[in-house]
Amino acid sequence: MTGTDDLIRRLAERAVPVRRLRPPLMRAALWLAVVVPALLGVALVMGPRVDLAGHLAEPSALLTLGAGLVTAFCAAAAALALGIPGLSPGWALLPLPPMLVWLAGFGRQCVLEWLGLVEGSRLGLPHPECLPDIVVMTAVPTVVMVMMVRRGAWLRPRLALAMGGLAVAALTNSALGLIHPDDAGLLVLLVQFAVLASLAAVLGRTPPIRSIP
Amino acid sequence: MRAAQGGDxxxxxxxxxxxxxxLRRVVRRRWGGSGSADAEDVVQDVLISLHSVRHTYDPARPFMPWLMAxxxxxxxxxxxxxxxxxxxxRSEWSLEHGLPDAAAEPAPESPGDSEELRRAIASLPDGQRRAIELMxxxxxxxxxxxxxxxxSVGALKVAVHRGLKTLRAVLAGGKHDRNR
Structure with a gap:
């Protein structure tokens, strides 16, 4: 067992102090604390939607917005918890209830628009001039989330990054609804999901032997 | 573990x-692979992984579930x-592959002499040898x-690259000497 004894000696020699990871819920709050001011900064540059007060007075819009933000927080916490050895993979179920409420509110609005009962822009194609706003607003939380997920152990990378992608999509879609002249459309959400899922699949492709950094 | 995280x-x-x-007991009980040497490799892998992710341990939580994960x-x-x-x-003597053809020409590339490779690796400079062994x-x-x-990661990449280059040169030289 000399090899193992030698390894223990070498590892102990390299026992430099490490910065301990905070609990996942606290790190999710930290992610929001970093990302929300950045999104607000972008919002200030773009300017809030003109009918913001009226939009927030609608109970269904408020419920969808609240559920979107709770989904973002819970999905971020799940993404960060999945990188802690010993924590249950059941954390991935945490964002499920708020996500259902969020998507139900979004879907309800789409159905009402499709039936012609309300006017809106969720089923329409996004305006090309909105693309840079969407890219900037998605990029900032994505980069911060990937950095935070990579600080944890690379145990279930695809699931963790998929959860992080859900958090980003929920947050940016809710934020876009507040600052954009029109509601963020269904197509924007679907494209966001597709892009973030692809990102999770590519970044999480690390071979199993390298699963722990 | 808390003290270790602090650098003690x-x-x-x-x-x-x-x-x-x-770890040895747990790994040997659950290890389906062959040989105690392989099980000891797994124990060493666990120790290295523990070292790499020691910042993920929360002292407010029990240590063993973290370790066992x-x-x-x-x-x-x-x-x-x-x-x-x-x-x-996989053996070449199998139902899928049939028996080897004794009359066939030998393969142009022989699998190589493992003893010669071992000697060549041992002759590398320390840094290159360690990088080749580990990676x-x-x-x-x-x-x-x-x-x-x-x-550093960069230094390791360079050491592996140089090590492989040296090995290629040493082994090609050995083969050349034998063929003369």
């Missing part, structure tokens, strides 16, 4: 020494590695190898 190398060495027999992931990795290896080491023979990742050797 003595406490860390004591902890690793104390958990190693426990790392053991489980390492055992799964080892199982996959063993399965890959068994595929590569090419033991299949550790760059980050793991960096954690063990204390070298």
């Amino acid at each position: 190398s003595r406490a860390y060495a004591a902890l690793l020494t104390e958990i190693t027999p426990v 790392i053991v489980s992931f390492r055992l799964k990795d080892a199982g996959r590695k063993a399965a890959r290896r068994s595929v590569h080491e 090419k023979l033991e299949e550790h990742s760059l980050k793991e190898a960096a954690a063990v050797t204390g070298m």
Whole structure:
């Protein structure tokens, strides 16, 4: 067992102090604390939607917005918890209830628009001039989330990054609804999901032997 | 573990020494691979992984579930590695491949002399030898190898590249000498 004894000696020699990871819920709050001011900064540059007060007075819009933000927080916490050895993979179920409420509110609005009962822009194609706003607003939380997920152990990378992608999509879609002249459309959400899922699949492709950094 | 996270190398060495027999018992009980040497490799992989992710341990939570989660992931990795290896080491004398053709021309590339390769690796400079052993023979990742050797990832890449170049030159030289 000399090899193992030698390894223990070498590892102990390299026992430099490490910065301990905070609990996942606290790190999710930290992610929001970093990302929300950045999104607000972008919002200030773009300017809030003109009918913001009226939009927030609608109970269904408020419920969808609240559920979107709770989904973002819970999905971020799940993404960060999945990188802690010993924590249950059941954390991935945490964002499920708020996500259902969020998507139900979004879907309800789409159905009402499709039936012609309300006017809106969720089923329409996004305006090309909105693309840079969407890219900037998605990029900032994505980069911060990937950095935070990579600080944890690379145990279930695809699931963790998929959860992080859900958090980003929920947050940016809710934020876009507040600052954009029109509601963020269904197509924007679907494209966001597709892009973030692809990102999770590519970044999480690390071979199993390298699963722990 | 809390002391180890704070950089106390003595406490860390004591902890690793104390958990190693426990790891051996658990790994040997759950290891489906062959041989105690392979099981000891898994134990070493667990120790390296523990070192790499020691910042993820929360002292407010129990230590053993955290450790056992790392053991489980390492055992799964080892199982996959063993399965890959068994595929590569498949005998050529099998029902699928039939018996070897004794009259056939020998393969242009022989699989090589493992003793010669071992000697060539042993003759490498220390840094290159360690990098080749860790990354090419033991299949550790760059980050793991960096954690063990204390070298930077860039330095390791260079050491592996140079080591392979030297090995190629040494082995080609040996073959050339034999053919003369």
